[in-house]
Amino acid sequence: MLDRSRKTSLTLAGGCLAVFVVLTVLVLTDPGFVQWIDELGRDAARWANGIGWLHDVLLVIEDVFGTLGMTIMTVIVAGVLLVKKHSRAALVTVVVMAGTAVLTSGLKVLLNRDRPDWQELVGLHQTMSFPSGHATSTAAFCAILATFTLTFVRRRTMRRLAVTGLVLVWLVVVADRVLLGRHYPTDVLAGGFLGLAVLFVSLNWLDPRPRTIAESRSEPERHQVHHEQKVAVVLNPIKVEDVGAFRHLVSEMAKDSGYAEPSWHYTTVEDPGVGMAKAALADGVDLVLVCGGDGTVREVCATLAGTGVPVGIIPAGTGNLLARNLSVPLYIRSAIDVGLNGTDKPIDLVAVEGDGVPSGHFMVMAGMGFDAAIMDGVNDELKKRIGYAAYFASGMKSLMFPAVKVEISVDDAPFTTHRARTVVVGNVGYLQAGMPLLPDAAIDDGLLDVVILHPKHIGSWVPLAMRVLSKSQRTDTTIDRLTGAKVVIRAEKPTPRQLDGDTVGEGRELTMECLPGRVTVRVPR
Incomplete structure (x- = not known):
């Protein structure tokens, strides 16, 4: 997701801002169809008010996703990211959430729209209504988590489940605001688009991906370190979702690190890596990157044992036990960076034999x-x-x-x-x-x-x-x-x-x- 161009980020931000502006103009000019949409909120609040248990649940949701709750969740997410050494992602989280809070508060005062006259009396809100602070902050927060999921999580199924769950969380909060009568439907719609706009604008200037080792060097330094060195990639093609995109990523990062264009060797069912590693050696490479599971890594490492040619591990399996024990990042981009620019370490190999x-x-x-x-x-x-x-x-x-x-x-x-x-x-x-x-x-x-x-x-x-x-x-x-x-x-x-x-x-x-x-x-x- 984050490999898209700056133009794409600006387009997404512009689209969300455009929708927000249209909703704002419609609310200020008060056309009939907007009133009709907002009146649906009155009917929904009346329906919810007659269900005791639902009313109690809605008040809990209001508190959990209120200012204090969102602040706590933001601090927790930023703290976890810092512990995981994703400082730039932590910065994005704080900047987006703080920016969303400041912008929402300012717009509320500027636009000065009153709350619905049918809102729940328990915890009666006296501040302005447009845009919904809950909807804006939750949209920004869920969009941040969705962005990190799409960036750092490799498995498509897990990404889909996570993003779907985050969308549902936002919908629950939106429903909460309307069913309690705290906001008009147009308040929460506008809040959602505003939260997304803040995120996309921020991503245009801030990159949550970890800074690579190559980025910390000047252009002359990069080419001085690896000038003319050859790198081969042994890839188990079933372990990556998009082979073309993966090849492009490795090639660009190798170029940025001063390496020559990589040569590529794909494993097969019949040969899980031995022949490919031997072919790389025959080419006289200075480095072999291996992308696959522990089985592929084992075959390549065993073949290169004793040659002195270093192996960069790009974990793409389920266990990735060797990578985990060597502290190689599971995030593909960071693993490639370590493979290209990390330090060499000699490790043990174990010879094994047995009956059959x-x-x-x-x-x-x-x-x-x-x-x-x-x-x-x-x-x-x-x-x-x-x-x-x-x-x-x-x-x-x-x-x-x-x-x-x-x-x-x-x-x-x-x-x-x-x-x-x-x-x-x-x-x-x-x-x-x-x-x-x-x-x-x-x-x-x-x-x-x-x-x-x-x-x-x-x-x-x-x-x-x-x-x-x-x-x-x-x-x-x-x-x-x-x-x-x-x-x-x-x-x-x-x-x-x-x-x-x-x-x-x-x-x-x-x-x-x-x-x-x-x-x-x-x-x-």
């Missing part, structure tokens, strides 16, 4: 048991629509995955025997849904961390989750931990297995060995 599993690697984790059953049970269509929540749905179905007897050897020590519903071997600390399952794990320490979970019944999952979330170090038969550079797991019977969230079929054994500092990745400065 070709020798390979993983970057994040491997597992046997419950966690692999979750991955296997995820509905792909549901995952496309609701993202991470699909794993929760699968997890609820797999909660009592049967325990199995496993033997584990760490660093070639004698095997120890355990009962487990799942065994996870991690190269990072945070796994699905941000769970600190392996709080001591580090991706650059040359070690693997093992957690063995054995909740004895369904009620044991709650205290187990509390222990995990609190990063408790206490171990017992419910949760046990091991650490080493090499881990071998043997199960007494075929058990589901997964690598970086991708199922690799049932089997009885996995052998994993950490390869320290084998891959170079780009991380935030």
Whole structure:
């Protein structure tokens, strides 16, 4: 949305202002059809006044979206954005809401329209009526959130749900003003267009997107840093909504950062990234950007291991566990920026083999048991629509995955025997849904961390989750931990297995060995 031209922003702002001006002129000249529309408000208020519970609800809505309520919500949103390091988005929020409040108050005094004579007596409003302050501020606030949703949220389904919900919130507030008789229908319509106009005017001058590293450099500095360097992009095309738009964005940002025009390599079902990474190496590139899920990232990183060519990760999957653990932004534009201009960091790669599993690697984790059953049970269509929540749905179905007897050897020590519903071997600390399952794990320490979970019944999952979330170090038969550079797991019977969230079929054994500092990745400065 925010990649549109300045001309488009001005056009939208001009359109909203034009509608507001037309409504203002019609109200001031008081034509008959405006009176007819406003009289509908009288009928609506009379109807609502006869329904006791509705009347009480309307008064609550009035308070929640009043001046104090909107101020609190603005402060909360701006604060969250600052914590998330979106300072420019926080500035847009404050400027738009403050500007809306000042403009609305001034117009009320200037236009001097009286309130409807049928308004609710509880909390009687004595200020002027046009435009509606509630409608204006709520329209601006909901439009701000919709803008951020369209900017930062990748999934189309989630964007649609969020924007639809925000429109409904504004409609509820508008209905509240009319049903309580606080405003004429034309007051709230004008307020809505005024709030939108303030937002579009502000967006013409203020960009809520994070400032890129390249923007902070002068033109000579950008080209001095990356002059003539070649970049290749390995893209899983099903992970982006608009491949053309994505290519344009990467090319423009690469140009701004001083790189040559990127070369492009698309993954396929048959080859999830190995051949593409090899082709990029053959071209003599200085940097490889990989856009896809954890599986695509794993294949590219493993192929580039030991070459010294850095990998910039553009997370576009559902889990994005490696990106999350490296603090790579999930916002696509920021991730591209880090990939192009971040700092290089050597991280560990893990070699893995097992019965029925070709020798390979993983970057994040491997597992046997419950966690692999979750991955296997995820509905792909549901995952496309609701993202991470699909794993929760699968997890609820797999909660009592049967325990199995496993033997584990760490660093070639004698095997120890355990009962487990799942065994996870991690190269990072945070796994699905941000769970600190392996709080001591580090991706650059040359070690693997093992957690063995054995909740004895369904009620044991709650205290187990509390222990995990609190990063408790206490171990017992419910949760046990091991650490080493090499881990071998043997199960007494075929058990589901997964690598970086991708199922690799049932089997009885996995052998994993950490390869320290084998891959170079780009991380935030």
